[in-house]
Amino acid sequence: MIPAIDILEERISDVMADISGEPDSPAIVRLSKDPKFGDYQVNGVMALAKKTKAKPRELAEKIVEKIDISDICEAPEIAGPGFINLRLKPDYLAKTLLEINADKTNHLGINKTNKPKTIVVDFSGPNIAKQMHVGHLRSTIIGDCICRMLEFLGHDVKRQNHIGDWGTSLGKVILGLWHLRMASKHGEPPYYKTELSELQAYAGDKDRLKELCQRIRDRHEKDWQDDFVAAKGDAYKFFGPFLETLVHAPPLDLWEEITTLYQYVNLIETSVAGMGLTVSTRKKGDNAFQYFQIEYEFLSRHITTMLQDIDNPDNKQEKDAWNLIKKISLEHCNEIYKMLDIFFDGDKEIRGESFYRDMLPEVVAQLKKKGLAEESDGAICAHPDGFKNKEGERLPLIIQKTDGAYLYATTDLAAIRYRVGKLKADTIVYVTDARQALHFEMVFAVAKMAGWSKDADLKHVTFGSVLGEDGKPFKTRSGENIKLKELLEEAVGKARKVVNEKNPELSDDKKEEIANAVGIGAVKYADYSNNRTSDYIFSFEKMLAMDGNTAPYMQYAYARIKSIERKAQSKDVDIKTELAGINELNLTDPTELDLAKHLCRYGEAIEGAAADYKPNFLTSYLYELAQKFSAFYTNCPVLKADKAQRPTRLLLCDLTAKTIGHGLHELLGINVVEQM
RNA sequence: GCGCCCGUAGCUCAGUUGGAUAGAGCAACGGAUUUCUAAUCCGUAGGCCGCAGGUUCGAGUCCUGCCGGGCGUACCA
Incomplete structure (x- = not known):
């Protein structure tokens, strides 16, 4: 079954082209705004009349005489400056409804496309170093909905969850795990918890902050020295063995602890910036175990470069830590996906940044070779045409940092090559928030200049932010991101309460099923029903209301x-x-x-x-x-x-x-x- | 500074390559229930579509300027 609007558009456009001799004469059939104008209205006559210098109403009459749509509509009426109003015949409606009824394929009489395409949809993309928070909600569910719609229309959809498992935040978590082990030597409560609040408290007091940072740094250095055996490695005594135990039996609350540790590392690095404190660490390179002093604020970034050199046996501790984090983080993500009724098919669809790790040196080398990338202030940058900074100079897209680490631009470029080359994508859809618009414009431009995107259509599908009732980004009172799991649980809890009030006689199982459907459904539906591109205010009360578009x-x-x-x-x-x-x-x-x-x-x-x-x-x-x-x-x-x-x-x-x-x-x- | 996005009813928002008298929901007010689940339905009221120009037969929609808000703008994603 072809939708009435498409049939009408085609037939009327043909007649219009025929009469005017203009091959491109769209009828522009739209739903009528007012029932007195019928069901559909033709808007294209006036535009065509202008183009051909005809009188619109006369042209409309000629068109009405020639079109044959009597199987669908009553006799067309010409109205206003040159609209053609169309009213559907009850016979047509009846026939269509019977056709839908006869369709036993759960497709409701709707045809699949006759031009199926291979469409890669890149969505969700949480960072495995952090718990999923409200910022991941929109990409995850909008992306899922896009996939479902395109699949239904008969396209070959390839879901890709480009999880963040290869960037700077991993370095922070790995360092956090190191602190977790060291803290156990120092007794309860763990120093990272007390120091985290101290760092927050002293933020405005330069002298006390400096004293505190010095103390933290000194303990850090001592712990590192204690852990280190020159010929064997810098995590030889404690951290290395600790990781091995963790990999086999991670404690249940480890994931919660990682969130705190991440904050702790983050805050140390912002606090010590510019203080000139240094700590010992292992050098990057092929020679086993050489050491040097690094500025404290760059330590986690240095660890990231070790991670990105993962096959070097020197870097076993980073590899072990990374595997551990990835495992427990994916368990957490899958729990959320299950709540949201979203499914990714293992490694085929959960293809994070690290999947492209072997291709990254090649991306940089190729761009250099093609003359599209060069060194600038120590970093390797591409400079796509048409992007300028405040001084009118070319805007750089950094693909390799001064310390040698790769970034999201690099993995995004590698992903384009893979998706076009291996997955044979006709279209790649990126579902991420609007703030990344410039990044994707530049990545797309570089991919095009390098010839990597070929004929594929690269599309950034943006969305706005989720705001709190105060109209500011949705955060907890203390300014932290709201955890998605807690948010969804709260929605289900509120729905449960309503079900209990309205229908107390239902069985507990039924109530639970309804509470889940209503609670989760309310969160998703509220998001979907807002315009994708604008910000929206998150309100349990509105989304769970029984009246209105909920x-x-x-x-x-x-x-x-x-x-x-x-x-x-x-x-x-x-x-x-x-x-x-x-x-x-x-x-x-x-x-x-x-x-x-x-x-x-x-x-x-x-x-x-x-x-x-x-x-x-x-x-x-x-x-x-x-x-x-x-x-x-x-x-x-x-x-x-x-x-x-x-x-x-x-x-x-x-x-x-x-x-x-x-x-x-x-x-x-x-x-x-x-x-x- | 430059770039991108946004500004529509008291509130939250729709508004389809420019189309007829700008639409919903919430809140407000008035009505409907011996029900097929009222978690509903029907009705009333509410607008200088940020402001000012321009293009057009026709502008919420396109162009220019201004005001107000958000975001981005080299080693985070």
Whole structure:
């Protein structure tokens, strides 16, 4: 089944081209704004009239005479300055609904594309050094929805979770683990906890801060010396063995502890900046175990360069630590993905930065060879055309740091080569927040100049920030990121409370199922229903409201239909048989016609949402559907209807439930429930 | 400084290559319930689409300037 709007667009455009001799004469068929203008309006006549210097109304008459759309619409009407208004025939609606009913493939009569493409969707991308927080929510769920829509339309979608497992933050966590081991030598409470609060407290007091940093540095140096055996390594006595135990049996609360340790390392490095404190560390290189003093604030970055030289046996401690962090972090991510009903297929789809590690030297070498990258202030930079800084000089894209480490620009470039070359991508969609727009523009430009993107379409799908009730970035009172897990648990908890109030007689299992569907659904739906590109204010109260464009309202509409179906059984109405034998409809009530028309437009809605990667087009459609259903439900009895009307109404119910269920569950990844 | 995004009803937001009288929801007010789940429906009220110019038969939408807000702008992602 082809959506009516597409058929009309094609037929009318053809006639317009024919009459005017202009091959590019789009009809621009759109939904009418006002029911008195019919169901669809043709907007393209005036533009064509201008182009060909014709009178718009006369042109419209000529077009109306020639178009043959009588199988779909009533006689077209010309109105205003040159609009053509179209009204769908009830026969067409009936035929379409019966066609949808006859489709047993869960595709609701919607065709797959005749031009399937290979589309890589890069989304979620959490950093494995940190817990998933509210900042990861949008990329994760919007990306998932885009994948679901494109898959439904018949494209070959390749999900890619470009997790951050190769950058600077890993160095910080590895250093954090080192502190974890050292702290156990110094007794309770662990020094990193007390010092973390001290560092925060002294932030404004230069002298005390300096004294504190000196103390921290001195202990650090002593611990390092104690751990070190010149010929064997700098983590020989304690840290190395500690890691080996951890890899085999990580304690349950380790992940929580890592968050604190990360903060601790981060804060030390910002605090000691410019103080001139140095500590001992191992040199990078092929000769075993040489040592030097490094500025304290650069230590974690130095550790990152060791990690990025992972196959060097000297760097076993970094490798072990990295494997450990990766393992427990992925367990944490998968727990969140499970809550959100999002699935990644192992190494095939969870392909982090480290996946490209062997390709990074080649990326840099190739760009140098092509004359696209050069050294500048010690770093290797590419300078894509068309980007200027404040002095009007060329803006650099750093692909290798002074210390030799690679960055996200490098892995992004390697990923483009892989996705175009190996995955055969026609399109690569990047779902990340709008702040990274410049980064991706530059990466895309470099990839193009290097010839790596070939004919692939590189698309940055941006989104706005999640804000708190105060309109500022959504954080805890102490300014920390809000953990996604806690946020989702809170949503489920609030939903649970409502279910308990509204429907106390349900079984505990049912209540839990509903609380999960409603709570998680509310968070996801609220995100989807806002314009992707703008910021939005996170409010449990609004997203869990039972009125308005919310998940609970949608789920309730669905549950009501299911309730009719249950009721039917007790009244000896056999819905299956009645729907199976249906071959003509009786659409008479205005709410029936309105609902019927909307049901026929589902395909249009999905196409529109997928074309612009905008889930809110889909939620708008679904919300209108639920509203139209509710109006129908109030006006038209279903089970008590007479024999002539009941099958039609049962069909409207069935198709509405299928459409809402499909939209929510298959495309938005939100669960529906039979009872609420 | 430069670049990108945003400014629409009291609040939160839609608004489809420029189309007819700018739409929802919340809140407010008025009505509907011996129900197929009222977690609902129907109605009323509410607007200089930031301001000022321009292009156009037609501008919330495109262009220019200004005001206000957010973000980015070399070794984080």
